[in-house]
Amino acid sequence: MRTPGMCLDAVRANSPLIHCITNYVTVNDVANVILACGASPIMSDDVGEVEEITSICSGLCINIGTLNVRTIESMKAAGVKAESLGHPILLDPVGAGASSLRTNTALDLMETIRFDAIRGNMSEIKTLIVGSGTTKGVDADAADAVTEETLDGAVHFLKEAAGRMHTILAVTGAIDLVTDGMVCYVIRNGCPEMGHITGTGCQLSGMMTAFLAANEEQKLQAAAAAVAAMGLAGETGRAHLAACEGNATLRNRIIDAVSLMDGQVLDAGARIEQI
Amino acid sequence: MRTPGMCLDAVRANSPLIHCITNYVTVNDVANVILACGASPIMSDDVGEVEEITSICSGLCINIGTLNVRTIESMKAAGVKAESLGHPILLDPVGAGASSLRTNTALDLMETIRFDAIRGNMSEIKTLIVGSGTTKGVDADAADAVTEETLDGAVHFLKEAAGRMHTILAVTGAIDLVTDGMVCYVIRNGCPEMGHITGTGCQLSGMMTAFLAANEEQKLQAAAAAVAAMGLAGETGRAHLAACEGNATLRNRIIDAVSLMDGQVLDAGARIEQI
Amino acid sequence: MRTPGMCLDAVRANSPLIHCITNYVTVNDVANVILACGASPIMSDDVGEVEEITSICSGLCINIGTLNVRTIESMKAAGVKAESLGHPILLDPVGAGASSLRTNTALDLMETIRFDAIRGNMSEIKTLIVGSGTTKGVDADAADAVTEETLDGAVHFLKEAAGRMHTILAVTGAIDLVTDGMVCYVIRNGCPEMGHITGTGCQLSGMMTAFLAANEEQKLQAAAAAVAAMGLAGETGRAHLAACEGNATLRNRIIDAVSLMDGQVLDAGARIEQI
Numbered sequence: 001m002r003t004p005g006m007c008l009d010a011v012r013a014n015s016p017l018i019h020c021i022t023n024y025v026t027v028n029d030v031a032n033v034i035l036a037c038g039a040s041p042i043m044s045d046d047v048g049e050v051e052e053i054t055s056i057c058s059g060l061c062i063n064i065g066t067l068n069v070r071t072i073e074s075m076k077a078a079g080v081k082a083e084s085l086g087h088p089i090l091l092d093p094v095g096a097g098a099s100s101l102r103t104n105t106a107l108d109l110m111e112t113i114r115f116d117a118i119r120g121n122m123s124e125i126k127t128l129i130v131g132s133g134t135t136k137g138v139d140a141d142a143a144d145a146v147t148e149e150t151l152d153g154a155v156h157f158l159k160e161a162a163g164r165m166h167t168i169l170a171v172t173g174a175i176d177l178v179t180d181g182m183v184c185y186v187i188r189n190g191c192p193e194m195g196h197i198t199g200t201g202c203q204l205s206g207m208m209t210a211f212l213a214a215n216e217e218q219k220l221q222a223a224a225a226a227v228a229a230m231g232l233a234g235e236t237g238r239a240h241l242a243a244c245e246g247n248a249t250l251r252n253r254i255i256d257a258v259s260l261m262d263g264q265v266l267d268a269g270a271r272i273e274q275i
Numbered sequence: 276m277r278t279p280g281m282c283l284d285a286v287r288a289n290s291p292l293i294h295c296i297t298n299y300v301t302v303n304d305v306a307n308v309i310l311a312c313g314a315s316p317i318m319s320d321d322v323g324e325v326e327e328i329t330s331i332c333s334g335l336c337i338n339i340g341t342l343n344v345r346t347i348e349s350m351k352a353a354g355v356k357a358e359s360l361g362h363p364i365l366l367d368p369v370g371a372g373a374s375s376l377r378t379n380t381a382l383d384l385m386e387t388i389r390f391d392a393i394r395g396n397m398s399e400i401k402t403l404i405v406g407s408g409t410t411k412g413v414d415a416d417a418a419d420a421v422t423e424e425t426l427d428g429a430v431h432f433l434k435e436a437a438g439r440m441h442t443i444l445a446v447t448g449a450i451d452l453v454t455d456g457m458v459c460y461v462i463r464n465g466c467p468e469m470g471h472i473t474g475t476g477c478q479l480s481g482m483m484t485a486f487l488a489a490n491e492e493q494k495l496q497a498a499a500a501a502v503a504a505m506g507l508a509g510e511t512g513r514a515h516l517a518a519c520e521g522n523a524t525l526r527n528r529i530i531d532a533v534s535l536m537d538g539q540v541l542d543a544g545a546r547i548e549q550i
Numbered sequence: 551m552r553t554p555g556m557c558l559d560a561v562r563a564n565s566p567l568i569h570c571i572t573n574y575v576t577v578n579d580v581a582n583v584i585l586a587c588g589a590s591p592i593m594s595d596d597v598g599e600v601e602e603i604t605s606i607c608s609g610l611c612i613n614i615g616t617l618n619v620r621t622i623e624s625m626k627a628a629g630v631k632a633e634s635l636g637h638p639i640l641l642d643p644v645g646a647g648a649s650s651l652r653t654n655t656a657l658d659l660m661e662t663i664r665f666d667a668i669r670g671n672m673s674e675i676k677t678l679i680v681g682s683g684t685t686k687g688v689d690a691d692a693a694d695a696v697t698e699e700t701l702d703g704a705v706h707f708l709k710e711a712a713g714r715m716h717t718i719l720a721v722t723g724a725i726d727l728v729t730d731g732m733v734c735y736v737i738r739n740g741c742p743e744m745g746h747i748t749g750t751g752c753q754l755s756g757m758m759t760a761f762l763a764a765n766e767e768q769k770l771q772a773a774a775a776a777v778a779a780m781g782l783a784g785e786t787g788r789a790h791l792a793a794c795e796g797n798a799t800l801r802n803r804i805i806d807a808v809s810l811m812d813g814q815v816l817d818a819g820a821r822i823e824q825i
Contacts, residue, residue, distance in 0.1 A: 246534030248527035252798035259796030521809030
């Protein structure tokens with residue numbers, strides 16, 4: 001079984017090309033973190049080219065953060081094509097629960113496309129599983145937080161859903177959970193400050209797609225490795241902040257840390273527990 | 276009456292969710308500065324969801340920086356809904372005067388929606404008031420600059436217009452003016468280098484919307500507080516620049532400074548005069 | 551003949567307004583680097599205003615990085631207008647060869663508009679010249695790399711094509727080539743790490759448009775100067791990286807270096823050979 005570090009090394013060795021249909025808020029960070037972990041991004045959302053673009057790629061990341069009628073069609077076309085080619089496909093249901101358009105689009109995409117992984121915060125994922133959540137915009141509602149107290153219940157809830165949905169569910173927050181329905185990884189990397197900058201979730205989705213594409217035989221381990229890598233980058237980035245440095249510098253330091261990370265560093269820093 | 280620092284502390288205490296329909300050039304910085312001041316951003320511009328999204332928010336920021344036919348409809352729909360709910364609404368008329376589409380869209384929005392505040396540079400605001408200005412793209416024309424010499428005339432001009440338009444006008448430049456028609460605040464924070472990075476105006480508009488949402492009883496003070504906070508962050512950011520650091524690092528340091536600022540720091544650094 | 555430094559100083563002296571129709575991935579960096587070199591950017595892509603916007607500008611940069619059916623029409627309208635006004639126009643054919651839409655759009659734009667310069671990696675430019683290339687997404691294929699071994703052939707190939715196409719071709723990679731068909735400049739500034747962050751090519755295209763607009767009498771020299779300036783900024787940025795700093799900080803340091811660069815620094819650091 002591949003360690004997290006081996007999963008990262010595989011990304012750097014294979015340098016998979018990742019097709020992203022993603023929001024315009026965090027798209028630059030997503031591109032840069034995909035490059036930082038050793039893969040290559042291509043952003044493309046016109047329905048006239050997404051099938052062709054996804055065909056030359058090794059993975060597809062669909063993020064509905066600033067969805068619109070035009071790009072929703074592109075997401076579907078790209079997803080159907082990528083699935084037909086056997087490429088790993090990831091859904092980031094940003095803001096599911098915050099509007100009917102977002103919830104319905106996410107559900108519609110899940111009916112049309114077989115996602116290898118769905119990554120979001122607990123409120124978003126709950127919305128997709130039970131049809132309702134208490135999303136606060138694009139952030140998880142405090143009531144949905146996974147804590148040491150609610151951990152067992154959350155693991156049970158997600159394992160059951162992942163098994164039923166035949167996908168990997170990756171729920172990130174103070175404690176991160178990654179499960180395929182049989183195994184659940186509990187990951188305790190990261191720092192609270194990551195929630196105060198935009199895009200760490202989107203970045204993780206992009207990077208996770210690269211990890212899936214470079215580790216197709218061990219997707220669950222790859223997804224967990226990406227979560228640990230992002231969290232570890234947050235810890236490293238935070239450790240290097242000077243007194244005058246805050247949110248924006250942390251944002252940069254996280255991508256810096258990913259770009260400087262190798263397998264050995266990730267294996268030493270990953271805090272992953274299997275339950 | 277709330278001090279600037281009290282206004283900032285109210286943002287951190289209430290953490291209002293701010294709906295932004297904004298340009299794709301500076302959107303990431305806008306999201307990050309809204310988070311940095313203690314609020315939460317959600318970017319959404321599809322007409323199929325903007326009413327629902329704005330309903331779960333506490334304020335709406337409309338920025339026409341990269342407007343298009345699709346998003347103009349969304350701006351109107353969101354604005355009408357937000358107004359019906361009594362949410363503070365801010366307009367940033369980026370580039371008004373640079374094209375008929377921008378000027379007419381801004382004027383049209385002002386006829387359709389009752390804005391609590393309009394923030395721009397003097398050329399943009401002049402265009403909206405007198406129907407013409409000498410905009411140099413998205414930057415103010417030098418002829419429109421508010422200086423110590425032109426200050427009295429500018430204050431008179433803006434107070435009259437704000438009173439007639441029943442809105443707060445916030446004009447930023449070397450000297451910043453914020454007026455509701457009765458009172459005018461003259462703010463002397465900031466540094467010239469802020470004009471050499473893109474997005475400090477857009478960021479201020481996003482942050483000002485958060486200040487308005489968290490201080491609904493004292494909107495004029497809240498608007499002035501946001502202006503002072505942005506300017507102070509520019510001063511702080513500039514003070515921390517090393518010799519090899521220029522525009523891009525300053526951009527980051529400004530957001531850093533906002534994220535590290537508290538009410539006490541803002542009250543100590545704000546240079547606001549009432550006339 | 552103007553030195554690279556004189557070309558840069560002309561940008562700072564004239565501060566040309568540059569109209570960009572560019573992708574949403576790197577648009578913020580493009581705006582910031584245009585400001586950093588002393589010019590002013592305006593991003594505008596709605597067909598209802600692009601002709602008017604480009605009329606108040608001094609140069610037009612068209613970048614197809616995230617093209618869509620709506621913006622393709624805007625690119626054409628803006629280009630035709632800018633050409634009628636004699637403004638320098640640059641094409642950045644991002645991802646030409648990666649999809650038919652990109653290749654055909656680039657070729658179609660080249661038939662409709664007379665570009666003063668076309669800047670891309672070798673795979674993109676080859677696609678435009680011979681109708682096919684081996685593009686790896688938005689990055690050049692390794693087989694297309696310009697090395698000391700392939701330099702003579704590449705120079706010959708590009709000179710012939712530039713002469714036939716009546717445009718300046720600027721091909722960037724480990725070794726950069728800029729030719730108008732008669733003269734070819736070989737530029738050896740830059741560092742490999744620039745290829746690991748997104749947007750250095752897009753930024754160069756924006757900055758090159760500013761250089762062309764401020765040096766209309768010596769466009770070939772201006773294009774080469776922009777290439778050298780970007781490369782030198784990369785070298786300077788890399789030299790200032792601390793041990794904990796990686797991709798994201800390098801991205802910032804490059805724009806920092808441009809903002810701090812003057813003509814003297816550029817002339818001292820530019821490594822341009824004419825062949």
